Amino acid sequence: MIRTDALIIGGGLAGLSAAMALKGRKKTFLAEREVRYGGLAATIRKGGFHFDYSGHLLHLRWPETTRLIMGALGANVRTLRRDARVFAHGRWTPYPFQANLAAMPPAVRSECVAGFLRALAAGGGAPGDGSETFDDWSRRVFGAGISRHFMLPYNAKLWQYPLDRLTTEWCAPFVPVPSPGDIIKGAYGPGASSIGYNAVFHYPRRGGIGALASALALKAGGTHLGIEVERVDLRARRARVRHFGEISFRRLINTAPLDEFVAMCADAPAEVRRAAARLRRNSVYVLNLGARGVRSDMHWGYFPGAAFPFYRAGIASNFSRRLAPDGQASFYIEIATDGRPLDLESAERACVKGLAACGLIRDSRQVTEKMWLKIPCAYVIYDADRARALPVIAGWLKERRARSIGRYGAWKYSFMEESVREGLEAGREILSGR
Ligand SMILES: Cc1cc2nc3c(=O)[nH]c(=O)nc-3n(C[C@H](O)[C@H](O)[C@H](O)COP(=O)(O)OP(=O)(O)OC[C@H]3O[C@@H](n4cnc5c(N)ncnc54)[C@H](O)[C@@H]3O)c2cc1C
Incomplete structure (x- = not known):
């Protein structure tokens, strides 16, 4: 039987970063079921093209992970100023819609501005805290017009979940709420161009976003490709890994989708399984x-x-x-x-x-x-079931001293840099003996 200090499930950015933190300090076994690293941040080549799993752009906000990611990419990175647009009512306007209403037909623009002013007069907007639905939040913050012409139809298409059940904990970093001044200015002339988290982004010069995972994999130890973890027993600290058989581990870091991870845990109690079954995704x-x-x-x-x-x-x-x-x-x-x-x-x-x-x-x-x-698992659904389920699962994992991290391991709407940060933190937690 293979014995390891740390078993890491998944070789996406979260798993690779955890393996980097542990390299040379703890015996590590990272199992990635695909034959390439990177998870969703991988790049596939076909017919002279490099295709990512949709646009995967680096929006960096924290000093340590910025240094690590930019250092790993070295000269293979460029910094770009966003040119993002919205196509509505048969014409283009710059993103975000709510700060660039000038290009809309006059009737649409008036409806949006009037709705926004009414919402402002009623108290205006604050970041979503999960206590209201997206539908209510959008109308309260942006008013009826902006909601009708962009926020509601766009988010209904994206989430594929009723917006009067979708909650708003995810909105603050991702949905720009411009100042009233910016909304009015953008309704009658050029809008502010740098609103939102992604106004500037970084992207590899060569190799697509997969170049980042390839660079991190060189710095990570104990990695194995084409190896799927099939079953875990957190109490016995054993896992069954396809082609390798049994592995005994002291600590475990999971980055696979949380619902799938709980399903493979032989010792998960019934209430934890019930909680995981309530998690939804698109x-x-x-x-x-x-x-x-x-x-x-x-x-x-x-x-x-x-x-x-x-x-x-x-x-x-x-x-x-x-x-x-x-x-x-x-x-x-x-x-x-x-x-x-x-x-x-x-x-x-x-x-x-x-x-x-x-x-x-x-x-x-x-x-x-x-x-x-x-x-298959792209955006996790924020709703009342998620809010009730996560603490139940997290409590059980804590008892077992296991961590579930990354966009799907932690079951949240997050981004590449956050997966890197969580991987480093989880690795350090093991090093510190916590
Ligand atoms: C449509 C879309 C667009 C996005 N655009 C951006 C963007 O522009 N910028 C940005 O920063 N982020 C973006 N993201 C988010 C980004 O993809 C993720 O935050 C990040 O890549 C997640 O990394 P991760 O390691 O947490 O998870 P993953 O990448 O999902 O890695 C998990 C790994 O675990 C492996 N695995 C699963 N089960 C097992 C098992 N049983 N055994 C072994 N291995 C297993 C999987 O194969 C996978 O490689 C986007 C996401 C989506 C869906």
Whole structure:
């Protein structure tokens, strides 16, 4: 039997960062079931293109992880100023919609401004704390018009979950709430261009976002690819790992989706299993397209309109020219479902039609390459069930001195840098003996 100090489930950014923290200090076994590192932050090559699992851009906010990520990428990184837009009512306006109403038809603009002023007069907006639903929060903060023309249709498409049950703990970092001055200014002239967490971002010059995981994997110890953890017993401190058999461990760090992890834990009590069964998620299908003759230099766009099956589409080759062969561009187009399978053929036709309708391409003859990538667990659903379930599961994991981290291990809406930070913290916790 293999014996290790630390068993890490998953070689995405969270697992790799934990293995980096432990390298040379504790015997570590990192099991990644795929044959590549990076998890969702991986890049697939096809026909001269590099395709990511949709746009994966680095928005860095903390000094230590910024140093680590930028240091790992070295010269292989560039910094870009966002060019993101919204396509609504048949025209483009800069992102965020709520601070760039000037481009909207006059009636829409008046409705949005009047609704916002009414919401402001009624008390205005504060960050969501989870005590109200997204539907209520959006109307209270932005008013009826902005909610009707962007917030509600866009988020209904993205979350695939009723917005009068979706809660708002995730909103503060991700949904910009401009000042009243910025909303009014953007309704009658150019809006502020740097609102929101992603106004500036970083992206590898070569190799797609997968270049980051490859760089981190070089610094991590004890990593194994193509190895799936099938069963865990936290009380006995044993795991069954496909192809390797039994592993005995002292500490465990999980980064696999929390609901799947609990299901594989033989010793999980019934109340913990019941809690995990209440966790919900959506799925995202990413259609990657290669195309000739694309003129736009936009990075990505948001599509609230019902005529578009996708909620967001971007031009990845505008992050890095090396993602596509010379003279071609690469698109990523994101469609969410509530877990139900998507009819790929008709979705593909509708995507190409949508790109033509908003002017990003002329017609399907420009398309040279395509690849679908599916993200079965993409956005975890924030609702009352999640709020009740997480403390039950966390309490049990604490008793067993196990950690579940990362976007899906911790079951939250987070980003790459946060996974790196949680991995480092979890590794250090083991080193400190806590
Ligand atoms: C559509 C979309 C767009 C995004 N865009 C951005 C963005 O622009 N910027 C940003 O910062 N973040 C973005 N993110 C978030 C980002 O992808 C994640 O925060 C981050 O990559 C998660 O890393 P992780 O290690 O926590 O999890 P994962 O990447 O999910 O890694 C978990 C790993 O565990 C492995 N695994 C699972 N089960 C087992 C098992 N039983 N045995 C062995 N291995 C197992 C999986 O194969 C996987 O490699 C986006 C996410 C989505 C869904």
